[in-house]
Amino acid sequence: MTSDSAMRGRTAIVTGASSGIGQAIALRLGAAGAAVHLVGRTAPPMAATVTRIAAAGGSATANVLDLRDHDALAALIDRVADESGRLDVMVNNAGIASNRAILAEEVDAAREMFDVNVLALLVGCRAAVGAMRRTGSGGHLVNISSTAARQPDSGVYGATKAAVGYLSEGLRRELEDDDIRVTSLLPGVVATNVVRNFTPESVAGIGALVGVPLETAPGERLPEKVLEAAQNALGTHIARPEDIADAVYYVVGLPLRLNIPEIVVRPARTMRI
Ligand SMILES: NC(=O)c1ccc[n+]([C@@H]2O[C@H](COP(=O)([O-])OP(=O)(O)OC[C@H]3O[C@@H](n4cnc5c(N)ncnc54)[C@H](OP(=O)(O)O)[C@@H]3O)[C@@H](O)[C@H]2O)c1
Numbered sequence: 001m002t003s004d005s006a007m008r009g010r011t012a013i014v015t016g017a018s019s020g021i022g023q024a025i026a027l028r029l030g031a032a033g034a035a036v037h038l039v040g041r042t043a044p045p046m047a048a049t050v051t052r053i054a055a056a057g058g059s060a061t062a063n064v065l066d067l068r069d070h071d072a073l074a075a076l077i078d079r080v081a082d083e084s085g086r087l088d089v090m091v092n093n094a095g096i097a098s099n100r101a102i103l104a105e106e107v108d109a110a111r112e113m114f115d116v117n118v119l120a121l122l123v124g125c126r127a128a129v130g131a132m133r134r135t136g137s138g139g140h141l142v143n144i145s146s147t148a149a150r151q152p153d154s155g156v157y158g159a160t161k162a163a164v165g166y167l168s169e170g171l172r173r174e175l176e177d178d179d180i181r182v183t184s185l186l187p188g189v190v191a192t193n194v195v196r197n198f199t200p201e202s203v204a205g206i207g208a209l210v211g212v213p214l215e216t217a218p219g220e221r222l223p224e225k226v227l228e229a230a231q232n233a234l235g236t237h238i239a240r241p242e243d244i245a246d247a248v249y250y251v252v253g254l255p256l257r258l259n260i261p262e263i264v265v266r267p268a269r270t271m272r273i
Pocket of ligand 1: 042148193
């Protein structure tokens with residue numbers, strides 16, 4: 001964990017912090033001295049991240065929450081801001097992905113993607129804006145989109161990420177007169193559990209690609225050794241969660257007189273999964 005104190009005294013909330021990119025963002029902000037509030041559904045990995053941040057001298061809390069409960073999310077953001085007296089950074093990172101074609105997508109799966117990727121993000125932005133205005137802290141909203149937003153063959157998932165870009169740009173303009181900046185961050189391919197809801201054939205294909213047989217149930221996390229093997233096997237075709245966390249850290253370290261509307265972080269070489 002790279003340590004510095006650039007964010008000491010600042011408060012951050014990171015959704016989807018129980019895995020992958022969100023976990024790396026929480027660790028990066030915590031290592032820089034921010035008080036980090038992790039949000040996700042799975043308690044053990046968040047507890048482990050809280051322990052790592054505390055061991056490095058930082059402060060963090062784990063908050064188990066299903067983001068489809070929008071009232072609970074808004075209440076958590078209000079509580080964190082009231083207790084801290086400020087909210088500096090809101091990272092709306094949680095997301096669900098699918099690689100099915102639009103015509104093949106189940107309506108329930110599409111609803112879940114819109115609910116988590118778009119509506120929870122919208123609620124997170126609105127509640128964070130309310131908290132930043134109320135406490136007078138000002139701050140940054142960072143919304144995790146995807147390069148899938150630019151690929152029309154990315155199914156319903158791509159449509160949700162295009163919506164993230166649209167909402168972020170609209171909010172950026174609506175908030176120009178506030179001390180609140182808005183960034184949409186588009187990662188390329190990163191080795192995480194994001195593939196857990198891909199078709200069983202695709203998940204098995206990932207196992208074959210990295211030489212580890214895989215028989216996970218839909219929605220089940222991939223074994224850590226598979227993610228590590230993917231990282232090693234795919235080299236510069238795949239980015240690391242820490243690379244995305246570094247980009248978030250850069251954005252939230254900028255003065256509020258600037259706004260970075262969008263950042264695309266791709267691995268050096270292109271791969272479609
Ligand atoms: N990995 C990539 O290649 C890639 C590329 C571009 C964009 N992205 C985006 O990056 C973001 C992070 O994904 P990741 O790659 O880190 O995948 P990941 O490892 O699967 O992490 C997704 C996170 O979202 C959380 N989440 C999902 N549904 C939730 C719900 N209903 N309530 C609360 N938390 C929920 C998960 O929590 P639980 O596991 O605890 O449920 C998990 O912490 C997503 O928005 C994704 O679309 C990823």
